[in-house]
Amino acid sequence: MNRLQGSAEALSALQITEDMKGLDTQSKSLLQYAEVLAVILRDTIAEYKGYSWKEVAEFIEVDSITSTMEVSPGRTNTKIRSDATEYHNLNEKTSLFDLAFRARNPQISTEDIQINLHIDVEPQKTYDVGYPIEKRGMYYLARRLSSQLSLALNVTDYNRLSKCYSIWICRDDIPREDQYSISVYEMVNTRNTAPNTVSRENYDLMTLVVIKLGNTVYNGDEEDEGYELLRFLNTIMYPHKDDFMDTVSEYIDFSDNEALHKEVIHVSTIEQIKYEGMREEVREEGREEGRTEGIQALILDNLEEKIAKERILVKLQKYFDLTEEKARQYYERFASGRVV
Numbered sequence: 001m002n003r004l005q006g007s008a009e010a011l012s013a014l015q016i017t018e019d020m021k022g023l024d025t026q027s028k029s030l031l032q033y034a035e036v037l038a039v040i041l042r043d044t045i046a047e048y049k050g051y052s053w054k055e056v057a058e059f060i061e062v063d064s065i066t067s068t069m070e071v072s073p074g075r076t077n078t079k080i081r082s083d084a085t086e087y088h089n090l091n092e093k094t095s096l097f098d099l100a101f102r103a104r105n106p107q108i109s110t111e112d113i114q115i116n117l118h119i120d121v122e123p124q125k126t127y128d129v130g131y132p133i134e135k136r137g138m139y140y141l142a143r144r145l146s147s148q149l150s151l152a153l154n155v156t157d158y159n160r161l162s163k164c165y166s167i168w169i170c171r172d173d174i175p176r177e178d179q180y181s182i183s184v185y186e187m188v189n190t191r192n193t194a195p196n197t198v199s200r201e202n203y204d205l206m207t208l209v210v211i212k213l214g215n216t217v218y219n220g221d222e223e224d225e226g227y228e229l230l231r232f233l234n235t236i237m238y239p240h241k242d243d244f245m246d247t248v249s250e251y252i253d254f255s256d257n258e259a260l261h262k263e264v265i266h267v268s269t270i271e272q273i274k275y276e277g278m279r280e281e282v283r284e285e286g287r288e289e290g291r292t293e294g295i296q297a298l299i300l301d302n303l304e305e306k307i308a309k310e311r312i313l314v315k316l317q318k319y320f321d322l323t324e325e326k327a328r329q330y331y332e333r334f335a336s337g338r339v340v
């Protein structure tokens with residue numbers, strides 16, 4: 001099996017997301033890494049069939065990965081940069097793609113011209129949200145497709161439109177008969193009385209993939225369709241089992257980061273005791289001042305240890321129940337005033 005080379009950052013995220021209780025924040029911090037996304041994309045995107053995980057990882061434009069792209073009409077080319085949590089367009093609440101990015105389409109790209117797929121990955125704690133997830137997925141696809149022509153151009157060029165994928169990974173509340181399944185919805189030409197057919201690449205521009213997990217134990221067989229993908233997702237999307245790193249290492253090679261692996265386990269355990277204990281003390285005393293001091297201590301301690309910014313942000317969200325935006329605000333506040 002051709003394993004992916006794992007980065008130190010991805011390994012850190014795998015350890016930090018150990019409990020996976022909140023799911024949304026934790027899984028977004030984990031899924032942002034190319035080596036993790038590659039395992040998901042290879043078995044869900046038709047254009048990547050037959051490629052290795054390593055090759056798929058190289059197709060991903062890492063710099064394009066974002067969790068701040070708006071779904072809202074007229075705003076899909078913008079990112080949240082302020083405290084505003086809602087944007088009103090026809091009274092609609094702001095929605096964000098969980099993880100949106102671009103990746104090379106190897107089927108129609110050339111040496112001189114790169115054509116990208118536009119992809120978003122949406123981890124969902126529950127499949128039972130009171131409306132069909134599939135309808136929301138199609139709406140997200142329509143927004144991602146239309147946003148490609150939402151730039152200030154003098155001419156509307158429909159040749160610019162590239163294919164979009166929306167991949168939804170639903171963890172809980174799955175009907176028993178649907179557990180550990182993959183559903184693909186795409187555009188097809190169902191009737192054609194003309195003598196000539198139109199190339200599929202000119203109309204098949206939106207594909208929705210819904211992955212349903214379910215029970216915390218996955219009992220699939222190796223010959224089952226989607227086995228490798230479903231086994232991987234079962235491993236990373238639920239609270240980690242004792243064999244967690246052994247299983248993940250079948251997909252991603254972290255051998256070059258063995259020392260960091262041991263350090264992360266040790267440090268994350270100490271930090272959880274230290275900062276969660278601090279949070280409990282603050283909760284009992286009801287002092288916002290104490291909570292702020294705890295946040296400052298975590299930031300400065302981690303900066304002293306040369307911990308990466310994104311990893312610090314994940315810790316702030318986990319230990320102090322902060323939103324990603326709030327964590328960034330605190331980071332900028334205390335990191336900018338640090339004396340080096």
